[in-house]
Amino acid sequence: MGTSEESSEDAAVSAQADAIDMRALGEFQALMKQDTGIGLQSYLDAAALLMEQIEKAVQSGYMEGIATATHMLKSSSRQVGAGIVGNICAEMERIARANNETSPVACRQLFKTLSSAFQAAERSLTHHINTQLQSSACS
Amino acid sequence: MMDKLNDQEVMAASRILLVDDDAFQRMVLRQIVADSGCLHIEEASDGKAALELIRTWNPDLVFLDENMPVMGGLEVCKAMQREDLYRDTIVIMQTAMDKAEFKAQAFDAGVTDFITKPLHAQEVTSRMKAHLGRKILKEAIEKDYQKIQADLKEAVILQGILLPQKGVLREIRDSQGLDIAQYYYPSSGLGGDYLAVRKLSDTRTLLLMADISGHGITAALYTFVLHTILEAQPLHELTPGEILRRLNEKLYSLMAVGKFATMFIGVMDVADSIMQYAVAASPDPLLFSNGTVTRLKTRGFLLGATLNGEYETLSCPFRKGDVLCLYSDALVETPDPQGKTLSEDELAEHLSGCLTEQAIDILHGTIAKLLMEYDNAPSDDLSLLVCKRV
Numbered sequence: 470m471g472t473s474e475e476s477s478e479d480a481a482v483s484a485q486a487d488a489i490d491m492r493a494l495g496e497f498q499a500l501m502k503q504d505t506g507i508g509l510q511s512y513l514d515a516a517a518l519l520m521e522q523i524e525k526a527v528q529s530g531y532m533e534g535i536a537t538a539t540h541m542l543k544s545s546s547r548q549v550g551a552g553i554v555g556n557i558c559a560e561m562e563r564i565a566r567a568n569n570e571t572s573p574v575a576c577r578q579l580f581k582t583l584s585s586a587f588q589a590a591e592r593s594l595t596h597h598i599n600t601q602l603q604s605s606a607c608s
Numbered sequence: 609m610m611d612k613l614n615d616q617e618v619m620a621a622s623r624i625l626l627v628d629d630d631a632f633q634r635m636v637l638r639q640i641v642a643d644s645g646c647l648h649i650e651e652a653s654d655g656k657a658a659l660e661l662i663r664t665w666n667p668d669l670v671f672l673d674e675n676m677p678v679m680g681g682l683e684v685c686k687a688m689q690r691e692d693l694y695r696d697t698i699v700i701m702q703t704a705m706d707k708a709e710f711k712a713q714a715f716d717a718g719v720t721d722f723i724t725k726p727l728h729a730q731e732v733t734s735r736m737k738a739h740l741g742r743k744i745l746k747e748a749i750e751k752d753y754q755k756i757q758a759d760l761k762e763a764v765i766l767q768g769i770l771l772p773q774k775g776v777l778r779e780i781r782d783s784q785g786l787d788i789a790q791y792y793y794p795s796s797g798l799g800g801d802y803l804a805v806r807k808l809s810d811t812r813t814l815l816l817m818a819d820i821s822g823h824g825i826t827a828a829l830y831t832f833v834l835h836t837i838l839e840a841q842p843l844h845e846l847t848p849g850e851i852l853r854r855l856n857e858k859l860y861s862l863m864a865v866g867k868f869a870t871m872f873i874g875v876m877d878v879a880d881s882i883m884q885y886a887v888a889a890s891p892d893p894l895l896f897s898n899g900t901v902t903r904l905k906t907r908g909f910l911l912g913a914t915l916n917g918e919y920e921t922l923s924c925p926f927r928k929g930d931v932l933c934l935y936s937d938a939l940v941e942t943p944d945p946q947g948k949t950l951s952e953d954e955l956a957e958h959l960s961g962c963l964t965e966q967a968i969d970i971l972h973g974t975i976a977k978l979l980m981e982y983d984n985a986p987s988d989d990l991s992l993l994v995c996k997r998v
Contacts, residue, residue: 493726500639500729508635515632540675544725545632555726 488589494550494597506598512549513591516542520587523561527580530573535565551590557583618740619645623665626651627658627684628673628702636727637671637702644733655679655687662693669740671723674703674714685717694718696747698739702727760797760825767798767828770835772805780805780813781998784878785928788815789967791992799989800827801936802834808844811879815995817890817934818871818911823989826867833862834869848873848886849921852908856888856919859912868910872934876926876995883926886919891940894956895924896931896963901956931963931970932995938988967994 501508519542526534543558557579564575624646628634634651641649650665652658656679662670674681681701688694698720703710711722720739723732777788790803800820807813818834820827837858841851851873859869870890876883885893889910892903904924909917926932935955943949962970971994 496729497636500636500643504639508632508639511632511635515630537675537677541630545630547726548633548636 488551488553488586489593489597490550490552492550493547493552494594497549506601509549509594509598512545513594515545516554516587516591520584523580523583527573527576532565532568532572532576535576536562539565546590549594551587551594553586554583554590557586615737615741616645618744619737620647622646622668622740623648623650624736625649625658625661625665625667625670627653627655627670627676627681629653629676630673633673633702633725633727637732640727640729640732641671641736643729644736646736655681655684658684659687659691659693662688662697663691667697668743669698669700669736672699672701672719674701674710682714682717685714685719689718696743698743700735700739763825763828764794764797767794767831770831771803776805776807780807783807784811784813784876785998786813786876786878787967787996787998789971789994791971791990793986793990794823794828795938795987795989796824798825798828799823799991800831801989801991802831803991803993804835804838806843808875811877812844813876813878814843814848815874815876815932815934815993816871817936817991817993818869819890819936819989819991820869821867827989830863830867830869834859847921848875848884849919852886852888852911852919853917856909856911856917857915860915860917863912868913870937871911874932874934874995876932876997878926878997881925881927882923883932884921884923886921888917888919891935891937892952893935894933894952894959895926896933896956896959897925897927898929901960903952903956926997928997929963930997931959931967933959933970934991934993934995936989936991938986938990939992942986942988942990963996967996970994970996 497508498505519538522538523535523542526538539558539562543555543562546552546558547555561576561579561583564572564579624641626634626637626641626649628637631653634653638649638651650661650667652661654676658670658672659679661667672681672684681703685699688697688699699718700721700723701714701719702723702725714722721735723735771792772788772790780786780788784807788805792799792801792803794801800823802816802818802820804816805813816838818831820830820834834855837855841854843851846854852871855871863869869888871888872885872890872893874883874885874893885904885906886908887904887906888908892905895902895904902924906920906922908919911917940950940952940955959970971992
């Protein structure tokens with residue numbers, strides 16, 4: 470029986486796990502095998518940079534920049550199971566490419582959702598990396 | 609290089625280029641490609657670098673991302689087309705786009721196939737194997753085709769040796785006053801027509817024209833068979849009808865069902881000024897004599913079609929100035945661009961206008977002119993033989 474602190478952490482992880490499509494992540498893990506941790510970390514590093522680019526582009530209303538960065542983040546996020554991040558990116562990319570008068574506002578609103586989704590995915594994937602590292606160390 | 613390889617060997621021997629500006633996507637794709645057994649993998653992070661590698665490294669397959677800065681995937685494809693870099697390179701475009709219009713543009717630009725992101729390992733591997741397998745099959749077919757073409761070229765030369773040689777014709781002209789010229793056009797490189805001229809004695813010469821049914825390699829092989837059988841006959845002892853009877857007997861046992869040959873054999877005797885001849889269902893030879901033209905209508909079964917063929921030997925005068933014209937059916941059966949064919953009467957009329965010339969000029973000046981009117985080359989083998997007694 471775990472402590473209340475552990476239960477709370479488990480619940481948090483469980484919530485974060487909803488941000489990840491476990492089947493897609495499982496496929497990624499099957500592909501990368503022992504390099505899954507390295508692969509996920511590569512994604513997280515690249516995604517963090519892309520999030521910065523998206524944020525700057527959103528703030529400056531640079532639609533082409535939003536479209537390019539969300540396009541890239543969309544594909545790689547879906548690859549590791551971060552499907553929600555991928556879907557929000559797809560929507561932002563569509564709006565940015567449309568580049569009409571409502572696009573900047575819509576992108577600003579969506580970016581908030583994207584940030585939350587990405588943070589959740591980041592926490593979940595980081596947890597996954599740590600778990601994998603621990604199991605590797607045990608074995 | 610890569611024919612007769614199994615899947616594993618194909619993958620190991622193939623050069624794969626991964627082009628994506630996203631390092632993470634390249635990492636994933638490299639893992640998939642490496643897991644498939646590929647050993648030769650290169651990467652490029654933009655279109656320009658990809659083009660350089662395509663030029664210098666000549667990959668078998670390129671995974672090309674559609675969206676890249678500097679030069680996108682579609683631009684890379686167009687550049688490859690402009691520079692004729694495709695040759696046999698397979699290009700699989702990675703795209704998240706599913707727009708039909710974009711895909712149509714990409715196919716037009718030379719893209720072989722698409723994969724969508726996120727990448728699915730099994731799908732990527734299956735597509736790679738399918739395309740590389742086809743590429744190798746295509747290369748093997750091309751290699752075989754080149755070999756067959758080389759063989760055919762040699763066979764054409766060999767078949768040319770069967771034709772009456774200039775030296776023989778010259779000798780007959782000088783010794784017997786028979787001016788003989790021939791025209792031989794095989795419609796498929798190799799032909800099923802066969803011409804023979806044999807000096808039987810100081811005063812007698814045999815002319816033969818045969819047409820094996822069909823054309824191309826099989827018909828050509830039968831001309832070699834026919835040549836061999838003919839060479840084994842004591843031609844100087846036999847009448848034309850007897851030669852046909854013997855040839856029919858041999859060919860009947862050798863020819864496949866449905867195959868047959870037509871033939872004309874004439875023996876010109878310049879001492880008696882006559883020609884003995886026999887026919888096996890060939891087009892009517894034209895004999896020009898003293899300003900009149902005669903179609904030598906005779907009976908005679910197709911060679912090789914029935915065992916008990918009967919071949920009558922006939923004779924007619926063949927005096928100085930007379931001209932005999934033999935031709936295969938393609939001459940009177942090939943339609944001109946308007947769909948009209950040349951009748952025997954029209955052929956006779958054309959020939960009548962140039963009988964004062966030498967045999968070779970009769971051919972070139974009249975028959976070749978008629979051939980020009982066809983616009984396209986005849987679809988069947990075409991042979992002509994003119995013999996003028998001078």
